[in-house]
Amino acid sequence: MTAPELVWFRNDLRCRDQAALARASERGPVVGVYCFCPGQLSAHGVGGNRVAFLLRCVAALSLELERLGIPLKIIEADTFAEVPAALGSLVRELGVRRIWFNGEYPLNELRRDAAVTAALEAGGVTVQRCDDTVIRAPGTVLTQAGTPYTVFSPFRRRWLESIGPEDLAPKPPPRRQSLLAVTSDPVPKLPEVFVATAPEELWPGGETPARGRLERFLEAAVDAYEEQRNFPALDGTSTLSPWLAVGAISPRQCLHAAVEHNDGRLDGGSRGATTWITELIWREFYRHVMAAFPHVSKGCAFRRDYDAVPWRDDPVQLAAWREGRTGYPLVDAAMRQLASTGWMHNRLRMVVAMFLSKNLLLDWRHGEAYFMKQLVDGDFASNNGGWQWSASTGTDAAPYFRIFNPVTQSKRFDPEGHFIRRYVPELAALEGPNLHAPWKAQGLSLGYPEPVVDASASRKRAIEAFRALVG
Ligand SMILES: Cc1cc2nc3c(=O)[nH]c(=O)nc-3n(C[C@H](O)[C@H](O)[C@H](O)COP(=O)(O)OP(=O)(O)OC[C@H]3O[C@@H](n4cnc5c(N)ncnc54)[C@H](O)[C@@H]3O)c2cc1C
Known part of the structure; x- marks a missing residue:
């Protein structure tokens, strides 16, 4: 069997517009892997609603991948510390020569990725890191002095100026591939330490419900977003945040759709659409702040x-x-x-x-x-x-x-x-x-x-x- 490209899914649980998956799929047959780390999620204080939703999204991803002939392996490693060894043994088992993933920017995730990269590279595996949980990667939107922004309005201006056609173009979908002799693993059940209280039907997992919400929001609510977004009794906002948080929809898909709705404009035009785009930029801003100022990941006040x-x-x-x-x-x-x-x-x-x-x-x-x-x-x-x-x-x-x-x-x-x-x-x-x-x-x-x-x-x-x- 040709050595498969291994795509490590994290908070990018989708097949469409997924940079690491798109690039890996251009190179050859793909196997996906997801590392479920309940102990780490607990240590990060993540609760049952989020973990249950995450697992629903992993299950939906596994089905989507299966339709493309891509198996999804699941590693259950309690904490990030166990991930390098667990991935290492999967890499050896499958004969993988290259692994792909989209970067994450919180401190512990960066450390985990550094440890995985060191361990795999030492074994001769190529590690390919993409930036895809944001539209503009941290470090690419800087002041004239080359420093990170700490104030939103100038960040927003610079961010908008920096957006080129490639930032708006969704990545190509992965190729359908013939079946590999690798079987997908079952998706873990919600461990008992997590208690999910939110009704499951409110938050169905996967890309399809996310894209449906985006379409409905753009048809029905985005033009009135500026006026209605502050009134909690109205359905004035997209409620896409859970899917964006686990990457079942990408911020680029959201931006692309909003810009299309706004006749190709990033700024100006529909006030609702531009205000909504500004909210997507707030999401980017906080990621840039987190990456540039690691003390915020250590429980400290920014100031x-x-x-x-x-x-x-x-x-x-x-x-x-x-x-x-x-x-x-x-x-x-x-x-x-x-x-x-x-x-x-x-x-x-x-x-x-x-x-x-x-x-x-x-x-x-x-x-x-x-x-x-x-x-x-x-x-x-x-x-x-x-x-x-x-x-x-x-x-x-x-x-x-x-x-x-x-x-x-x-x-x-x-x-x-x-x-x-x-x-x-x-x-x-x-x-x-x-x-x-x-x-x-x-x-x-x-x-x-x-x-x-x-x-x-x-x-x-x-x-x-x-x-x-x-x-
Ligand atoms: C105290 C506090 C805690 C928050 N905690 C979270 C959180 O854990 N997860 C989370 O996704 N958002 C958080 N937000 C931001 C915001 O409240 C939610 O993103 C938003 O309410 C989600 O609803 P929506 O999807 O309908 O947003 P929309 O109004 O439709 O906006 C579209 C998307 O833009 C992003 N966004 C919107 N507003 C903000 C914002 N102020 N900051 C960052 N991103 C934004 C979200 O991804 C959102 O889904 C928090 C805000 C506050 C004030």
């Missing part, structure tokens, strides 16, 4: 001076936040949406993150970890970036004195209370402004908690704590 914020220790209030019992309806509705669906609207992620880090003055890392545990789209770079933005400790973050008021946000972004009523049924009977501030509805017994903090006093407390650090 080192903010590592000294005197975060409070209050397990009771932390539990009230997690469980959607803060007494602030929009915050509670959002946290209950997360608990019951594994997903939360972007506006609400900002609202609850500011509430935790500012009004409760609790360490943003508690929130980051809880999100990672619950989210079906948990993604280190975007989650860390979003939390540090909200806590004012990050790149281009919200200034510490600009703190969302949870009642004002509620009135502004859920004016009729449709979203709140969906997730906080105790408040269904309230009308008008009282729905956003139920403690004002006197004489009613709602079975809903009193606010855990006073919004205005806690805002002042946070501003003083931050001001004491930076003046």
